[in-house]
Amino acid sequence: MYVLRLISRNALRHKLRTALTVLGLVVATLSFGLLQTVVGAWYAGAEGASNTTLVTRNATSLVFSLPLAYQARIRGMEGVTGVGYANWFGGIYKDPKNFFAQFAISGQSYLDIYPDFLLPDSERTAFLRDRKGAIVGRKLADQYGFKVGDTIPIRGTIYPGQWSFTIRGIYDGRQPSTNTATMFFHWDYVNEGVKKVYPRRANQVGVYVVRIARAEDAAAVSQAIDAQFANSLAETLTETEKAFQLGFVAMSEAIVAAIRIVSFVVIIIIMAVMANTMAMSARERQAEYATLKVLGFGPGYLALLIIGEALLLALVGAAGGIALLFPLAGAIAANLGTMFPVFHVAPVTLAMQVGAALLVGLISGAIPAVRAARMRILDGLRSIA
Template structure:
């Protein structure tokens, strides 16, 4: 208890220096936690993908279509419970700044495959019955103030023209991780318009969503589907929904690696700053340490004082940074909802923040502790300043 009181008193002997060090550690830990959360969110789509859903696309690239006539043959594969299809529409609302995911899908089967999209029975029925109807996620509706019955006009990029549709439902995610910034409309609406304007692009889909009975059947079902269309004019590549998402994530993996490196560099920088602070503190107190030795304090006692002060300052800053992560994440989730479906800080991230602060305290305290514990009495008493 005596040593603990001594450590606490020493922490705030030079108040400004200690406060600045604590704030520096807190900011570094906060930045570390937010960057790690950002990286985790980048992979969250793949992590929360269903194990019973497969994606079938053109083997060459996603930009090449598949015939809609593949539907019945895929549906007949053993182990398949449901098949839907759709196209990435890529329309923009008002201008390029107002971009969000929008798909033309076969509505009934698609909603069956995505039970996490929660609609009221009436909204579902109205959507299925209206060929020019659409449903939107709750966050998307909140962003633009849409409500049921509103007319939304998308400007086509892949499919030129102005596409009007009526909001027939606003869905909510079954979980916090469910994406709520998507617009879904009828594939038939797209296809019938293409038949009139660009007939050669009609009756083609960008992907098939395939539901399987059990996750362990997914590999065999995927091989069977691809085997059916092998050597055809449009060969297929079937993969799990997680693998499909990861193919997009891999395109930006270098950026994610860079962000992770930056998060570790932030900790390394504050570690150097904290080490310099502790070294300065130990140097200023050399005479005191020598005096304590003359009073009977052992090298171990001095080591505990110096090392304990370093760890205590870092942990104090680390706890402040970890606590501050939650309001910071809430602010990001509120202000940048357009880009992040949610911004939730995990327990693992908080644990890593505290461990990072502890690491800063341990490493920054090693040299000053060794220096103070091994100082000779005569040498220490000769030093001034």
């Protein structure tokens, strides 16, 4: 207890210098946390993917569709316990700037594969019974003020025309990483409209989502599905849901890598600032350290005082940065809208912030501590002027 009091008093000797150092640590820790949260948001879709869900798409490109007839053949394959399908709709709600994900899905079979979409039974039933029905995520509903019963006009781009959907339910996410910024509606309804205007584009789906019994069978089932449709007019590429999501992340891999690098550069910079602060403090106290040695305190005790002070400053700064991270991340998430469907502070980010603070404290205090421990008493007493 006495050592802690001495360390805290040493830290408060130069209040302005200490305050500025802690402020720098707060800013650095906060910046590091925000940048890591942005990286986490980029990978949120992949991290939240189920290891028992596969995605089957056209082997040529995701732009090309697959025949509806593939569903029955996939469902009958060994290891498959469920099959759903979806089409990216890409419509516009009122204004082109109102962009959010919209999928035409196979209804019950699709929802069964995604149990993390929490929807009250009454709303699920209402959605399944209404061919023009739709469900939206909580984040999307909050952003645009959608309520159950509202009629939502969507102007089609991939599927031209004016479409109208009635919101029958609002779903929540079972996990913080669950995407609640998406709108789902019935593929059958869209397909009926396509048949009237573009008959040749009817009965086509964008992707199949396949649920398998065991995660370890993912590779075998994927190969079996692709072999089933080899040499057909629409060959398939089947991969895990996580791999499918990472394919989109790979398109912006350079940006993600740059953000990661910047986050660690911030820590290196504050480490240099902190090291300079501790070096200045140690130089000013050389006579005191020499006196302590005369009184019988060993080199380890001096090192404990210096490293303890560095750790105290680092942890106080980290605590301030972590405390500010949550409200700031919440404000950013609210303003980003659906740009990042999932934007939350992950536990691993907090652990990295604390770890970075401890590393900064240990490294910045290590060199002054070694010098103080090795300092000769006579040299320390000479510093009194």
